[in-house]
Amino acid sequence: MSENASLQSRRVAAIPRGVATAYPVFAERAENSELWDRDGRRFIDFAGGIAVLNTGHRHPKVIAAVKAQLDAFTHTAFQIVPYEPYIALCEKLNKLAPFKGEAKSILFSTGAEAVENAMKIARAHTGRTNVIAFSGSFHGRTLFTSALTGKVAPYKKKFGPMPAGVWHVPFPVPQDNVTVADSLRAIEYLFRADVDPANVAAIIIEPVQGEGGFHPAPVELLQALRKICDDHGIVLVADEVQTGFARTGKLFGIENSGVEPDLITIAKSLAGGFPLSGVVGKAAIMDAPDPGGLGGTYAGSPIACAAALAVLDVIEEERLLDRSNALGERIKGELGRISQRNDTVPMGFVRGPGAMVAFDVLKGRGGSEPDADATKRVTQAALAEGLVLLSCGVHANTIRILMPLTISDEILAEGMGKLERALVAANG
Numbered sequence: 001m002s003e004n005a006s007l008q009s010r011r012v013a014a015i016p017r018g019v020a021t022a023y024p025v026f027a028e029r030a031e032n033s034e035l036w037d038r039d040g041r042r043f044i045d046f047a048g049g050i051a052v053l054n055t056g057h058r059h060p061k062v063i064a065a066v067k068a069q070l071d072a073f074t075h076t077a078f079q080i081v082p083y084e085p086y087i088a089l090c091e092k093l094n095k096l097a098p099f100k101g102e103a104k105s106i107l108f109s110t111g112a113e114a115v116e117n118a119m120k121i122a123r124a125h126t127g128r129t130n131v132i133a134f135s136g137s138f139h140g141r142t143l144f145t146s147a148l149t150g151k152v153a154p155y156k157k158k159f160g161p162m163p164a165g166v167w168h169v170p171f172p173v174p175q176d177n178v179t180v181a182d183s184l185r186a187i188e189y190l191f192r193a194d195v196d197p198a199n200v201a202a203i204i205i206e207p208v209q210g211e212g213g214f215h216p217a218p219v220e221l222l223q224a225l226r227k228i229c230d231d232h233g234i235v236l237v238a239d240e241v242q243t244g245f246a247r248t249g250k251l252f253g254i255e256n257s258g259v260e261p262d263l264i265t266i267a268k269s270l271a272g273g274f275p276l277s278g279v280v281g282k283a284a285i286m287d288a289p290d291p292g293g294l295g296g297t298y299a300g301s302p303i304a305c306a307a308a309l310a311v312l313d314v315i316e317e318e319r320l321l322d323r324s325n326a327l328g329e330r331i332k333g334e335l336g337r338i339s340q341r342n343d344t345v346p347m348g349f350v351r352g353p354g355a356m357v358a359f360d361v362l363k364g365r366g367g368s369e370p371d372a373d374a375t376k377r378v379t380q381a382a383l384a385e386g387l388v389l390l391s392c393g394v395h396a397n398t399i400r401i402l403m404p405l406t407i408s409d410e411i412l413a414e415g416m417g418k419l420e421r422a423l424v425a426a427n428g
């Protein structure tokens with residue numbers, strides 16, 4: 001029996017099915033945009049641990065910073081004996097985040113925790129209870145973030161009742177014929193039929209929906225939300241857990257729109273593979289909760305803070321914002337060419353800012369009907385080719401490309417070749 005097969009049977013026996021795994025291959029080691037499994041097979045990594053590795057696996061600068069921190073101390077709990085890396089990281093985030101006035105930051109461990117705390121901060125600031133989120137959104141798997149997430153199965157199914165005070169409006173997606181006007185009309189109806197805007201604490205939106213299918217929030221929508229929030233004293237929250245840290249060609253995805261949010265949630269690529277998340281926001285809002293109301297035993301781990309400080313240096317030194325845009329252009333160009341072939345699965349809607357690129361797998365060429373089965377065949381064929389590839393989307397028919405931004409041109413070309421062969425192999 002192969003090592004992978006034996007690990008897979010141990011995994012099935014020891015671990016519940018609720019934590020699904022995409023592939024039955026087990027990691028042995030990884031370096032930048034490549035990883036190797038326990039049977040010695042090499043893969044190119046277009047998943048980046050779900051958008052965590054914009055600076056690649058084990059970036060030497062990140063590893064050096066973590067090793068130095070390991071030799072100093074690993075945990076004191078910031079709430080008991082604080083430490084400089086937490087402060088230094090927050091100072092840096094306050095400077096880098098797109099706020100005109102004074103900003104403050106607080107750190108946690110997971111994306112869901114960041115979103116939970118953004119909601120607590122918004123409620124404390126406004127003294128209000130309701131929150132508006134979008135259909136198709138993903139904000140996490142804790143109970144409140146499951147409530148915010150705009151998809152029932154598998155995130156809410158069997159887990160109810162969901163916490164109260166959460167309302168969803170449609171997210172504009174051209175493929176689904178939902179326009180910005182539809183979204184704004186739904187908010188108008190919501191304010192008229194169900195919720196007093198004077199009792200809405202926050203509107204939360206991903207600048208590009210991630211799990212929901214890599215759908216960019218149109219600039220007109222973000223501008224209109226800003227106005228609604230200003231008119232009614234509502235806190236506008238940008239969930240940048242997936243869009244952050246150079247993926248969209250900007251440090252924060254919302255910067256592509258020029259709209260200034262009130263709070264930003266961050267995680268994933270912030271710390272290059274170490275668990276770290278946070279909320280960055282306008283200082284007056286961030287200071288609303290009382291002392292002791294926010295925090296967590298591991299929140300802002302010194303090891304993860306050291307990693308994040310190195311990640312931010314790497315993004316600057318290696319000019320990863322420019323690299324993100326260049327990689328995105330190249331990938332979109334390649335996908336445009338591949339989609340002209342008539343022997344691949346039907347593809348369309350190549351999209352995304354910077355290197356946050358995706359396309360849809362469709363039932364027919366030139367159509368828009370989603371094909372989830374063919375999408376599954378593409379990711380399976382990619383694995384057989386030696387490429388770790390992720391799908392997403394409310395219709396499970398989107399292929400997203402999340403390779404490290406530090407990938408070399410050669411390995412990117414090799415990975416795109418594997419993707420092209422997978423798209424052909426999955427046809428029919």
Ligand code: PMP
Pocket residue numbers: 050110111112113115138139140141206210211239240241242243267268
């Ligand atoms: N928000 C967004 C936009 C995400 O993409 C995710 C994770 N996919 C989360 C929140 C939750 O992050 P975590 O899994 O670290 O809790």
